[in-house]
Amino acid sequence: MxxxxxxxxxxxxxxxxxxxxxxxxxxxxxxxxxxxxxxxxxxxxxxxxxxxxxxxxxxxxxxxxxxxxxxxxxxxxxxxxxxxxxxxxxxxxxxxxxxxxxxxxxxxxxxxxxxxxxxxxxxxxxxxxxxxxxxxxxxxxxxxxxxxxxxxxxxxxxxxxxxxxxxxxxxxxxxxxxxxxxxxxxxxxxxxxxxxxxxxxxxxxxxxxxxxxxxxxxxxxxxxxxxxxxxxxxxxECVDNKKIDTTYKGHWEEIITPNSSTIEELVNFLHCKPQDFVKSLVYNADGKLYMVLIRGDRQVNESKLAKLVGATNLELATEKEIKSIGSVLGFVGPIGELKNVKIIADYEIKGMRDFVVGANKKDTHLRGVDACDLKCDWADVRFADNHDCCPKCGGKLNxxxxxxxxxxxxxxxxxxxxxxxxxxxxxxxxxxxxxxxxxxxxxxxxxxxxDQHHDEKGIILPMNVAPFKVDLVVVDVNKPEQSQVAEKLYTTLEDAGVPVLYDDRDIRAGAKFADAELIGGPIRVTIGRRAAEGVAEIDIRETGEKLEVNIIDVLAKVKEIISSKM
Ligand SMILES: [Zn+2]
CATH class of the missing domain: 3.30.930.10 (Bira Bifunctional Protein; Domain 2)
Known part of the structure; x- marks a missing residue:
């Protein structure tokens, strides 16, 4: 073409x-x-x-x-x-x-x-x-x-x-x-x-x-x-693979945390990381209240939770409902006297020590809580992420x-x-x-x-899907020593069954190269200044490799590259 x-x-x-x-x-x-x-x-x-x-x-x-x-x-x-x-x-x-x-x-x-x-x-x-x-x-x-x-x-x-x-x-x-x-x-x-x-x-x-x-x-x-x-x-599924360390217990202390009810506010106030907290979220599941504990930087997977408790309707509890269990919105935690609420902790917390939770009192948290301080059921209630391992083989999860x-x-x-x-x-x-x-x-x-095969210059088509295996670029169509060679090579390649896009346009060579890179044909053959010496240049789009080849050897070299990539 x-x-x-x-x-x-x-x-x-x-x-x-x-x-x-x-x-x-x-x-x-x-x-x-x-x-x-x-x-x-x-x-x-x-x-x-x-x-x-x-x-x-x-x-x-x-x-x-x-x-x-x-x-x-x-x-x-x-x-x-x-x-x-x-x-x-x-x-x-x-x-x-x-x-x-x-x-x-x-x-x-x-x-x-x-x-x-x-x-x-x-x-x-x-x-x-x-x-x-x-x-x-x-x-x-x-x-x-x-x-x-x-x-x-x-x-x-x-x-x-x-x-x-x-x-x-x-x-x-x-x-x-x-x-x-x-x-x-x-x-x-x-x-x-x-x-x-x-x-x-x-x-x-x-x-x-x-x-x-x-x-x-x-x-x-x-x-x-x-x-x-x-x-x-x-x-x-997130795997239950953490062990509870029982050497530490009851080391927690109350701390005053004025106006810090979100993880973000606490991180700023206490100068620590979201993963140093355990969030306590209260859910109303078909009328029953559940407190779900999860690491500060994690997300509760509500469909896992609904399945676990067998609920069809799952919503975050209202302020009134939180009050009814004996807690305060923004300062909910698993430790202390709580009524009518079942506590479910995410498996991951089993491996946590020395964390912060709400103290069920306004402007108050507990610091130094350990997994063994929790009285709860353990379950998988969060979204997996790339730190989790494959539930089937234990390998790396992407x-x-x-x-x-x-x-x-x-x-x-x-x-x-x-x-x-x-x-x-x-x-x-x-x-x-x-x-x-x-x-x-x-x-x-x-x-x-x-989407999977491109760089900043354009598309990089895999050999199997490239309609033209070769982009044949003649640098200056007005120079007969170049255009005659290019015309002949175009015929040779096409006759040998190699689909070629022959860039015979009378435009700047730079624009031709840019277009060749943009449309992403796998092999570019350039006929330029050295055509008179019988030399062509071959560029491989995928690897950026450049070769100088005798024009009479171009067909053989192109065929070799094509067969190596099919
Ligand atoms: Zn696996």
């Missing part, structure tokens, strides 16, 4: 609402232009990267014998009412009515169509597993489109559906699909972790979300590189933000029971099929690739 003939409008400025690194580079690198909230023009360079992503996904689906189909974009109301989803998706979906007054939804996902297809093609156990996928545009009436192409109103999804004789077969296939997902993301150069997730509106039992690690991610996740454990941060790139579900008979989709088993009995579904967002993959 000749740059002079190609629609690749790089630019310096980005719109104010380009709120992520990925979006800023997509604008700068001429990949997208915004139409309106959540709607974009996708330009050629973006589409070429998408084709690379699609290629990798298609190879993955083939490897689990999944066949490509295309379902209609519109689903009529009757079908969605049969599955109970006409109302379940609510206002997120676009609806329309045809000239005869029939209602349709623009398909969110296609469990219903896949089930109807299985009904046609699966007659007996010999037709199983039956597995299809499509790569299709999806539409969503987002209330607040954000993060550019990540949460837009129109996007591309790969959605796959599999049908099986029983749940054991389903899980075998589900696990194969999980492996394929891991390998697809890996081939695309992405660091992605599978997190056990809540299945929400989709129904079903087992499901995993595939989260791309990102500083700008939408969800907090924890993962362990040693054993592969991963979970939404909220659900990560906490990061993540973006969901894919989601797989073992649905079971959620849909096949609605349509009574059956097959005849080995013994001649008619049985309902069981089902899995497997989604993957594509624009999000491109955004994550940029």
């Amino acid at each position: 000749r740059y002079s003939k190609f629609l690749l409008p790089t630019q310096k400025e980005t719109p104010a609402d380009a709120d992520t690194v990925a979006m800023r580079y997509m604008y700068k690198a001429g990949m997208v232009r915004k139409v309106s909230a959540g709607m974009f023009h996708y330009l050629p360079y973006f589409n070429m990267i998408m084709r690379k992503v699609e290629y990798t996904i298609r190879r993955g689906m083939e490897s689990v014998d999944c066949s490509e189909v295309k379902f209609p974009l519109l689903i009529d109301r009757e079908i969605l009412e049969t599955s109970g989803r006409w109302t379940a998706f609510g206002k997120e979906m676009f609806h329309l009515t045809d000239r005869n007054g029939a209602d349709y939804t623009v398909s969110p996902t296609n469990e219903e169509y896949a089930t109807l297809l299985a009904e046609q093609f699966v007659k007996s156990h010999r037709d199983l597993p039956f597995s299809v996928y499509q790569i299709q545009r999806k539409y969503r009436d987002e209330i607040r489109p954000r993060n550019g192409v990540v949460r837009s109103r129109e996007f591309t999804m790969k959605d796959a559906y599999s049908f099986h004789a029983n749940d054991e077969d389903l899980m075998v296939y589900y696990n194969r699909m999980a492996d394929v997902y891991a390998s697809i993301y890996k081939k695309l150069g992405l660091k992605v972790v599978p997190v056990v997730a809540d299945s929400g509106a989709m129904g079903g039992k087992i499901c995993h979300e595939y989260m791309a690690i990102s500083e700008e991610g939408e969800a907090e996740i924890a993962f362990c590189d040693d054993c592969g454990y991963a979970a939404n941060l909220e659900t990560v 906490i990061s933000m993540g973006n969901e790139l894919g989601h797989i579900f073992a649905l079971g008979k959620r849909y096949t029971s609605c349509f009574n989709t059956c097959f005849v088993d080995k013994d001649g009995y008619k049985k309902q099929l069981t089902m899995g579904c497997y989604g993957m967002g594509l624009e999000r993959i491109v955004a994550s690739i940029i």
Whole structure:
């Protein structure tokens, strides 16, 4: 491709609402232009990267014998009412009515169509597993489109559906699909972790979300590189691994702390650190009062607490309720005469000594309290953080933000029971099929690739996803000794099957180099001053490595670099 003939409008400025690194580079690198909230023009360079992503996904689906189909974009109301989803998706979906007054939804996902297809093609156990996928545009009436192409109103999804004789077969296939997902993301150069997730509106039992690690991610996740454990941060168990030291007991003393009821005020007043305190928070859980003790710099995980005490409604206690237990708002503590309150301390406090707690008296705290002074139940009631260890193997727990790139579900008979989709088993009995579904967002993959592979100059595309392996830059197109060599090299590379972006524009060389770095092709070949001597320069974007090569050896060297990085 000749740059002079190609629609690749790089630019310096980005719109104010380009709120992520990925979006800023997509604008700068001429990949997208915004139409309106959540709607974009996708330009050629973006589409070429998408084709690379699609290629990798298609190879993955083939490897689990999944066949490509295309379902209609519109689903009529009757079908969605049969599955109970006409109302379940609510206002997120676009609806329309045809000239005869029939209602349709623009398909969110296609469990219903896949089930109807299985009904046609699966007659007996010999037709199983039956597995299809499509790569299709999806539409969503987002209330607040954000993060550019990540949460837009129109996007591309790969959605796959599999049908099986029983749940054991389903899980075998589900696990194969999980492996394929891991390998697809890996081939695309992405660091992605599978997190056990809540299945929400989709129904079903087992499901995993595939989260791309990102500083700008939408969800907090924890993962362990040693054993592969991963979970939404909220659900990560904190391990009970601290021992109570019983050598110290009853060493505490009262201190006057005027107007210091928050941790921040106490830190300033006592000149110590938040982790030298134990916070005492009183909760009303379905009418019962609980005092929760937690290290000063930690957060109570209210969903863990609600589960622990079996409450549906959990709120911080009112001033009146705090008074009723025999304490004072802002100076609550676990030591002393308290009524009608159960004390629960976080496991971590077991390892603490010589800390400060409220004294249940105005402007007063107790200093020098030790874990063994506490009369309480011990439990896991806080959010894990990166000081915690992996609950599965004890290894290092990493906490990061993540973006969901894919989601797989073992649905079971959620849909096949609605349509009574059956097959005849080995013994001649008619049985309902069981089902899995497997989604993957594509624009999000491109955004994550940029998010995980860039520097201050621009994108650094992994070899597998780069549409052009080589950016061929001629420094001065008006110098025949350079342009003739470049033209010839362009043909040589293209004829050898190496995709090249040939920068033949009549502009400053500096601007060409900046664009090459911005769009992030893996190899740059420069034909400049030394062309007359038969020398070209090769720059590798990822490593910053520079090589001088004889022009006749460029093809061989380029091929060597490509094969070393694929
Ligand atoms: Zn682990």
